[in-house]
Amino acid sequence: xxxLYLTRKEHFNAAHRLWNPNWxxxxxxxxxxxxxxxxxxxxxxxxxxxxKGQPDPETGCVMDLKVLKVIIRxxxxxxxxHQNLNLDVPWxxxxxxxxxxxxxxxxxxxxxxxxxxxxxxxxxxWETQNNFxxxxxx
Amino acid sequence: xxxLYLTRKEHFNAAHRLWNPNWxxxxxxxxxxxxxxxxxxxxxxxxxxxxKGQPDPETGCVMDLKVLKVIIRxxxxxxxxHQNLNLDVPWxxxxxxxxxxxxxxxxxxxxxxxxxxxxxxxxxxWETQNNFxxxxxx
Amino acid sequence: xxxLYLTRKEHFNAAHRLWNPNWxxxxxxxxxxxxxxxxxxxxxxxxxxxxKGQPDPETGCVMDLKVLKVIIRxxxxxxxxHQNLNLDVPWxxxxxxxxxxxxxxxxxxxxxxxxxxxxxxxxxxWETQNNFxxxxxx
Amino acid sequence: xxxLYLTRKEHFNAAHRLWNPNWxxxxxxxxxxxxxxxxxxxxxxxxxxxxKGQPDPETGCVMDLKVLKVIIRxxxxxxxxHQNLNLDVPWxxxxxxxxxxxxxxxxxxxxxxxxxxxxxxxxxxWETQNNFxxxxxx
Amino acid sequence: xxxLYLTRKEHFNAAHRLWNPNWxxxxxxxxxxxxxxxxxxxxxxxxxxxxKGQPDPETGCVMDLKVLKVIIRxxxxxxxxHQNLNLDVPWxxxxxxxxxxxxxxxxxxxxxxxxxxxxxxxxxxWETQNNFxxxxxx
Amino acid sequence: xxxLYLTRKEHFNAAHRLWNPNWxxxxxxxxxxxxxxxxxxxxxxxxxxxxKGQPDPETGCVMDLKVLKVIIRxxxxxxxxHQNLNLDVPWxxxxxxxxxxxxxxxxxxxxxxxxxxxxxxxxxxWETQNNFxxxxxx
Numbered sequence: 001x002x003x004l005y006l007t008r009k010e011h012f013n014a015a016h017r018l019w020n021p022n023w024x025x026x027x028x029x030x031x032x033x034x035x036x037x038x039x040x041x042x043x044x045x046x047x048x049x050x051x052k053g054q055p056d057p058e059t060g061c062v063m064d065l066k067v068l069k070v071i072i073r074x075x076x077x078x079x080x081x082h083q084n085l086n087l088d089v090p091w092x093x094x095x096x097x098x099x100x101x102x103x104x105x106x107x108x109x110x111x112x113x114x115x116x117x118x119x120x121x122x123x124x125x126w127e128t129q130n131n132f133x134x135x136x137x138x
Numbered sequence: 139x140x141x142l143y144l145t146r147k148e149h150f151n152a153a154h155r156l157w158n159p160n161w162x163x164x165x166x167x168x169x170x171x172x173x174x175x176x177x178x179x180x181x182x183x184x185x186x187x188x189x190k191g192q193p194d195p196e197t198g199c200v201m202d203l204k205v206l207k208v209i210i211r212x213x214x215x216x217x218x219x220h221q222n223l224n225l226d227v228p229w230x231x232x233x234x235x236x237x238x239x240x241x242x243x244x245x246x247x248x249x250x251x252x253x254x255x256x257x258x259x260x261x262x263x264w265e266t267q268n269n270f271x272x273x274x275x276x
Numbered sequence: 277x278x279x280l281y282l283t284r285k286e287h288f289n290a291a292h293r294l295w296n297p298n299w300x301x302x303x304x305x306x307x308x309x310x311x312x313x314x315x316x317x318x319x320x321x322x323x324x325x326x327x328k329g330q331p332d333p334e335t336g337c338v339m340d341l342k343v344l345k346v347i348i349r350x351x352x353x354x355x356x357x358h359q360n361l362n363l364d365v366p367w368x369x370x371x372x373x374x375x376x377x378x379x380x381x382x383x384x385x386x387x388x389x390x391x392x393x394x395x396x397x398x399x400x401x402w403e404t405q406n407n408f409x410x411x412x413x414x
Numbered sequence: 415x416x417x418l419y420l421t422r423k424e425h426f427n428a429a430h431r432l433w434n435p436n437w438x439x440x441x442x443x444x445x446x447x448x449x450x451x452x453x454x455x456x457x458x459x460x461x462x463x464x465x466k467g468q469p470d471p472e473t474g475c476v477m478d479l480k481v482l483k484v485i486i487r488x489x490x491x492x493x494x495x496h497q498n499l500n501l502d503v504p505w506x507x508x509x510x511x512x513x514x515x516x517x518x519x520x521x522x523x524x525x526x527x528x529x530x531x532x533x534x535x536x537x538x539x540w541e542t543q544n545n546f547x548x549x550x551x552x
Numbered sequence: 553x554x555x556l557y558l559t560r561k562e563h564f565n566a567a568h569r570l571w572n573p574n575w576x577x578x579x580x581x582x583x584x585x586x587x588x589x590x591x592x593x594x595x596x597x598x599x600x601x602x603x604k605g606q607p608d609p610e611t612g613c614v615m616d617l618k619v620l621k622v623i624i625r626x627x628x629x630x631x632x633x634h635q636n637l638n639l640d641v642p643w644x645x646x647x648x649x650x651x652x653x654x655x656x657x658x659x660x661x662x663x664x665x666x667x668x669x670x671x672x673x674x675x676x677x678w679e680t681q682n683n684f685x686x687x688x689x690x
Numbered sequence: 691x692x693x694l695y696l697t698r699k700e701h702f703n704a705a706h707r708l709w710n711p712n713w714x715x716x717x718x719x720x721x722x723x724x725x726x727x728x729x730x731x732x733x734x735x736x737x738x739x740x741x742k743g744q745p746d747p748e749t750g751c752v753m754d755l756k757v758l759k760v761i762i763r764x765x766x767x768x769x770x771x772h773q774n775l776n777l778d779v780p781w782x783x784x785x786x787x788x789x790x791x792x793x794x795x796x797x798x799x800x801x802x803x804x805x806x807x808x809x810x811x812x813x814x815x816w817e818t819q820n821n822f823x824x825x826x827x828x
Contacts, residue, residue: 004514005548013266015153015180020748031749033756039222042153042180044266050548058434059445060510065545066447084177096750100694128151128182131755134695134740142652143686158334169335171342188686196572197583198648203683204585234336238280269341272281272326289542291429291456296610307611309618315498318429318456320542360453372612376556404427404458407617410557410602418790419824464824472710473721474786479821480723565818567705567732591774594705594732596818636729680703680734 012081015042048124139192150219153180184264191256277330288357291318324400415468426495429456460540467532553606564633567594600676691744702771705732738814
């Protein structure tokens with residue numbers, strides 16, 4: 001049986017700020033530049049969730065895309081869309097909400113929710129049209 | 139002499155919130171939904187500035203794109219990028235920072251700065267991949 | 277008060293076939309080529325609905341995008357998405373479902389449904405990444 | 415000698431339907447939803463073919479892109495473009511034409527046709543702007 | 553009968569250089585910067601050709617897209633693709649090959665070739681993802 | 691500590707030509723077709739630089755994107771943008787400037803410049819919207 005990698009794209013619009021509370025203001029502004037602005041800025045984040053599995057012989061599909069969409073919305077999008085990543089998301093509280101941090105947190109939320117026979121393979125998170133991160137769970 | 143329309147694309151990442159201070163909280167949330175969240179959300183805004191003119195016979199160009207880029211950066215991008223549109227921009231203070239409002243304000247800032255012989259024709263402002271506004275100065 | 281043009285993008289996936297029942301098979305295949313295939317082919321159609329109006333002073337917006345989205349979905353997307361444009365859509369029955377025909381039909385359905393003070397300005401319908409039509413209601 | 419991965423993008427527009435003939439209508443509609451519509455729907459499919467090899471010292475290229483394009487067109491695009499994947503393609507007959515199934519079938523057709531020294535590495539098949547599959551031949 | 557605007561996208565890859573032979577080297581470099589480099593640079597140009605007409609009642613189409621594609625290829629793409637716009641194109645000889653100049657020249661070539669009942673409406677020429685010109689024939 | 695892959699996109703516009711000086715003209719034109727044109731052609735090249743590392747616990751980031759951007763500009767973009775890849779770039783002199791060759795050369799320039807704890811993972815170089823290469827340093 002062949003193994004296929006199935007990817008679903010979702011997106012969310014959110015505000016965030018890069019700021020380390022253990023540092024002086026000066027160190028924060030030197031390190032993070034405009035990303036440290038106190039009143040936040042924001043992005044249209046694009047999220048690609050890639051799962052790995054063998055197609056079901058009865059359906060020809062690795063998994064039902066409608067089910068995958070609902071899992072991503074329930075676990076991730078409804079928590080992040082039109083929110084402030086520093087202030088509004090319990091499962092990001094106390095972290096630096098860089099795309100690296102958010103991608104790892106999304107992995108941890110989605111991985112246990114996938115149906116039997118399907119494994120989470122990669123989280124890709126775009127912050128702008130010019131930068132993104134990928135995380136494989138390791 | 140032919141008339142051509144020349145467009146330059148720029149972008150900025152910013153936070154904003156839709157909120158009418160003359161309304162009750164309930165009316166704000168009913169009207170603006172998630173866009174009213176008190177801690178702001180944000181977007182990658184794409185800005186297209188379209189100018190109209192006749193090509194200079196010596197250069198073949200309506201205007202120097204490097205000059206247009208500098209005008210847009212000095213008048214708009216440096217004021218909006220990585221900022222909070224509700225709190226950080228003097229020329230948006232006291233307005234509802236919808237893309238309609240921001241597009242009109244950008245027109246008013248850019249229009250008087252263009253060189254002789256070139257007229258501002260259209261401001262196009264994308265908020266997400268699914269919605270944008272256009273303004274022709276009228 | 278400034279006039280702004282607000283555009284919302286939606287999409288639908290559908291099958292269709294170009295075929296004139298008054299013509300011979302030969303004339304159909306000569307005219308429409310692969311687009312005449314009897315078992316249909318299909319596209320991911322992108323629909324841009326542009327409305328024109330003055331921003332409401334209380335909201336800063338030409339109209340509520342959530343309302344526009346619901347109108348487009350109720351009147352257009354729910355009728356066309358994952359359907360066969362030749363066979364499944366009562367308001368396209370008996371027509372040649374080219375993008376020209378579909379764009380005009382979408383205009384006729386949406387135009388009377390917009391709220392007071394807002395006028396439909398343009399329907400743009402992309403069939404592939406390489407071709408689209410625009411219709412201004414005239 | 416370095417190993418490079420060279421990718422060529424092609425596309426085709428086709429109709430399909432997800433339907434298991436061993437199931438009741440009810441089970442089909444429950445499982446596949448709108449994708450089971452009896453008159454088919456369709457998509458603009460984007461196909462990325464990735465091959466792996468070492469650049470030829472005389473040409474600097476892994477393989478001639480014109481040759482790769484011809485192979486993909488002869489073996490895949492000319493068979494699928496403007497066709498019905500359920501009814502019109504002998505090498506998909508009797509299968510469920512999900513993108514998983516089609517990606518594997520494309521791999522099997524292209525893999526033996528590549529020139530010596532070049533190996534097929536990955537087939538990527540986009541069905542909409544929001545979902546795609548990848549297959550590595552295993 | 554409704555009037556529709558039909559657009560076809562094509563592209564070509566070419567080299568060019570901005571250089572005014574009546575000027576000193578210094579004036580050229582000051583004016584055109586990197587675009588004046590003596591060994592040329594190049595772009596992937598995207599060309600959108602928009603025509604205006606009423607759909608034929610028998611076909612539902614403003615014109616046959618295959619015919620439009622052939623006209624654009626015969627008159628424009630085959631002359632410009634993989635060429636040097638300063639040196640290789642007789643109908644650009646002696647001009648400054650800015651996108652303004654090229655767009656006007658494309659208009660002049662295409663306009664007389666369109667079939668009866670169809671008028672050229674707009675030429676749009678993208679030079680990079682960040683700048684383009686539009687020309688309406690006036 | 692998780693390992694993340696961080697990618698930054700940059701672009702450059704350049705001219706090039708595929709031509710093997712050890713071959714006859716006929717062999718060059720037969721092999722490279724339009725890409726052998728003596729006056730060069732050009733592209734808008736998109737470059738994606740992917741680095742691999744563990745996020746710094748103090749910043750949440752694999753590395754500072756501003757630093758990565760400066761390294762890419764200093765080592766690559768400032769050398770290639772608006773240049774002729776056959777004639778103007780010392781570190782490509784004597785090579786066939788295919789995207790395979792350029793991608794390997796970019797790897798060799800960037801790899802030693804990255805900060806401690808961060809490794810270059812992949813260079814992706816797009817030549818047109820339809821073809822690109824990937825190189826992993828092996």
